[in-house]
Amino acid sequence: MDKLIITEEQQKAARYAKAMGHPIRMYVLELLSKQSCCYSGDLTEYLPIVKSTLSQHLKELKDAGLIQGEIEAPRIKYCLNKENWKEAQDLFRKFLKIDIEEPIQKCNTI
Amino acid sequence: MDKLIITEEQQKAARYAKAMGHPIRMYVLELLSKQSCCYSGDLTEYLPIVKSTLSQHLKELKDAGLIQGEIEAPRIKYCLNKENWKEAQDLFRKFLKIDIEEPIQKCNTI
DNA sequence: ATATTTGTTCGTTATTTTACGAACAACGAA
DNA sequence: TTCGTTGTTCGTAAAATAACGAACAAATAT
Numbered sequence: 143m144d145k146l147i148i149t150e151e152q153q154k155a156a157r158y159a160k161a162m163g164h165p166i167r168m169y170v171l172e173l174l175s176k177q178s179c180c181y182s183g184d185l186t187e188y189l190p191i192v193k194s195t196l197s198q199h200l201k202e203l204k205d206a207g208l209i210q211g212e213i214e215a216p217r218i219k220y221c222l223n224k225e226n227w228k229e230a231q232d233l234f235r236k237f238l239k240i241d242i243e244e245p246i247q248k249c250n251t252i
Numbered sequence: 253m254d255k256l257i258i259t260e261e262q263q264k265a266a267r268y269a270k271a272m273g274h275p276i277r278m279y280v281l282e283l284l285s286k287q288s289c290c291y292s293g294d295l296t297e298y299l300p301i302v303k304s305t306l307s308q309h310l311k312e313l314k315d316a317g318l319i320q321g322e323i324e325a326p327r328i329k330y331c332l333n334k335e336n337w338k339e340a341q342d343l344f345r346k347f348l349k350i351d352i353e354e355p356i357q358k359c360n361t362i
Numbered sequence: 363a364t365a366t367t368t369g370t371t372c373g374t375t376a377t378t379t380t381a382c383g384a385a386c387a388a389c390g391a392a
Numbered sequence: 393t394t395c396g397t398t399g400t401t402c403g404t405a406a407a408a409t410a411a412c413g414a415a416c417a418a419a420t421a422t
Contacts, residue, residue: 146298146300148276148278148279148299149279152278152279152282153275155272156272156274156278159269159270159272159273159278160269160270160273160274161273162265162266162269162273163267163269163270163272163273164266164270164409164410165258165262165263165266166258167266168262168266168347169256169258169259169262172262172347175347175348175349181368182368182369183369188256190256191410191411191412192411192412193368193369193370194369194371194372194411194412195410195411195412197369197370198370198409198410198411199410200369201370213418213419215418215419215420216366216367216419216420217367217368217369218370231348231349234344234348235348237278237281237282238341238344238345239341274380291398292398293397293398293399296399301380301381301382302382302383303398303399303400304381304383304384304399304401304402306399307399307400307401308379308381309380310399311400323388325388325398326390326397326398326399327397327398327399328399328400
C-alpha cells in the first residue's frame, strides 16, 4: 500500500498555521489585519519581549510569507503580504467552513 | 509604560494554530471535518509515519482540545471536539475577516 | 565627524518538537 | 488460556523554537 502524499494545500495551510502558532505572532498579525502597517519599535513598547526576540518573530512571519518589511529609514515598516495573506485566508476559509451537522453522540471520551 | 497583555483570545487562537501547524495534524483535522470520525489504525495505512508518531500527533490534537477519542475496542474512534472546534472556527473567522470585507486603510502607526 | 536611533545578527541556553523502535497494556478471537 | 490486534508509553536522538544580552550595521541627527 502506497503511503498517502499530503496535499500541497495541507502543507501550505500547516505552514501558515505554524507561523500563527505563537501569541506574539498572532498579536502582530491581528494588528496588521486591522491597521495595515506598524513599526517594529512601536511593538516593543507594548510587547513583553526584547527587540531581538521580536525581530526573530517578525523574521518567522516574513519567512512564512505572511508579512513584509519596507525600509523607511531609520525604521522598518511592516505590513501584511497581501497576496499570501489572501492565500492563507482562502485556505483557512475552506478548511474551517465545512460544517458538521451531525447530532452529538454519546462518547466515552478519553 | 506597562507592557501589553496579549488577550485571552489571541492566546487561544495561537494554541489552536500551533496544533494545526503540522501537515499530519492538518490532514487529520481536515479529514475529521469532512467525515466525522476515523480510526487511528486506518490513518497509519495512508500516512508516512509509524503508529507511535501518529499517536503523538493525535495526543497533541487532543491536548489542544480539537479532537477526542472514543474507545470502540479494540480500536479507538477519533472525532472532532465539536465545542472547541466551533470555538476555533469562530476565532479564526474573526481573525481572518472571512465575513467582513473592509476597505484598505491608509497607513498608521500604532 | 561623532553620537544616537533602529533593527538585525550572533552566541548562548533551555525547552519543545518530531521521529523512530521497543516494550507494554487492553481486549477480542481461537 | 494463549495469541494476535490495536494503540499508548518509554527511551532516545536530532532538530527546531524561544528567549536573552551583546555586538553590529545603517541611517539620521548633532
